[in-house]
Amino acid sequence: MHVDGLVFRIKEMADALALPVYFARGGRPWSIGYFTRKKNAIQTGIDTAAVRSGRPLPEAFGIGIDERVVEYPWLFDRLRRDGVPLGRMLDAGSTLNHEYILGRDPLRKADLTIMTLAPEKRCYWYQGYSYVFGDFRKTRFEDSAFDTIISISTLEHVGLDNTMLYTDDPAKSETNKHGFADAMREFRRIMAPGGRCLITVPYGRYENFEWFQVFDRAMIQALIDAFAPSSHELEFFGYDKRGWRRATEADVANATAFDPHSGRGRLDDRAGCARAIACIELIR
Template sequence: MDDRLAVQLKFSELSNEEFVRRAFLLLLRRLPDEDARAEALASLRTHSLSRAGLIADLASSEEFRRLRALDDGVARAAAARATRERPHGLTAPAELDERAIEMAWTLGRYRSERRVLDVGYAFAEPVWLAGLVAAHPRELTGVDLVAREVPGMQTVVADLRQLPFGDRSFDVVFCVSTLEHVGADNTRYGSAAERDPAGPRDALRELRRVTTRGGRILLTVPSGERTGDEWYVKHSADDWRALFRETDIYVYDEEEYARTADGWQAGTNGAERVLCAELHPGRRRHELVRRLVPLSVLLSSVWVASTKPEAALARTKAGLPW
């Protein structure tokens, strides 16, 4: 029998109930809610919608478009890890939020470090959690104010301002769209409402404390214009940088993204923005090293010029540094 005919007959054997269940699981990765299930079954029963039509409707839905963007972000991150690239210049559709940008930017910088902490995991996108687990950290820990079971992750309930971990416990810390909620109204997340302006500062100090000396904090925060009614903290990019500096955290790499008419793009041309940053603990130490490196290069050049003048002359003629 022809393969296509065999597949068609196999699917024809499925009940409408089972077909609807599988279609939602495959395209939206969830079971249909009761209203959607009833509507789909009624349409199939009355033949006002074909099975292929149901698939097409699900694939053209806003929910699927967002899921596709998140999937693309995780795939972009995996490609960056494979080539050891630090993603820059990312894009995402204007009608969606910034989450796909954040996923690709941060997860793309993971380099197989052993001990990984994900801050604010409990309400993270399933696509993010699956992508993080699939990156195979040897020790993956999640911390949040409420509990959620995530296979492959050890979970801890704690306040970000008082983490129950020893100094230098993690090689990499992910903090994606979480810092701005510390000390704010978190009732929608099942936690208490509070107003602690020092919350983000105290949390940054804790993140620096639990990150190893050579470790990294991969972080995203909102940086757009304030509207006055936010239920989370919103600073400008410069204000966030000042907080990083105040808490002795060095900005190794950063990029700001804005929602424009053409989609999310790198830059500041838009009221809604997000700052993505790769942070290293010990700002003073990093800045001292940066000042000493040019000095060491200069001293090396002086030594070459004084002890090996022929080599120095040859490198100068070739346009090479000493």
């Protein structure tokens, strides 16, 4: 095992041991024990199909947990639909690069390429997954290279300052709030006709946190227009102190976000980051 991978395992075990401390301190997002609590909630959400198209979420779902607790189960619900082949898959953003995500069907042994800006400390190439590093706005993939493209909470970073967390390349410290549209046009180019693109982004009242931004309705429309799908489905989910819930667009039009790195946007609701998300399935 790579040294960094071993260090991560040790940190993971320490976090699991600290879970009682997490609960004793009120279950604050990003405190010690949070990683384990979040991982457990996501696994349960996936395995129980907690997020299913057109159905309400369970009561008190994901209280104190960031949007991944909705995004991953939503994604697996879409991927597991009967009769829809996955084919050649691209994870644009490396959000799937977790053992407990890749180890679940239908991602287990999928023909999956994971792409992000720079190498990460953990990777699972030995399980047959491919890794590529670069900018989504201009890839080296051939036309129609993929049948399924997945981009979970990634497009809100494209064109902004990615030097804070994802790379030390100073050229990736940008202020282009419309960078996501270039990425969507590239996704269309590299997607095979009839393929699926599964996207999630934080949603609500527009706000720019420099390293990510909250999408508003006009930006969602620009995202869809850039891909020019033959059809699409759009769903919204909102968060408050009672947990995550299915929502209408109007319900979450003024939703805000909490930046866990700067503390900006903190309220007393234990939000982990976004207080609303848009989940989109686009057909090429």
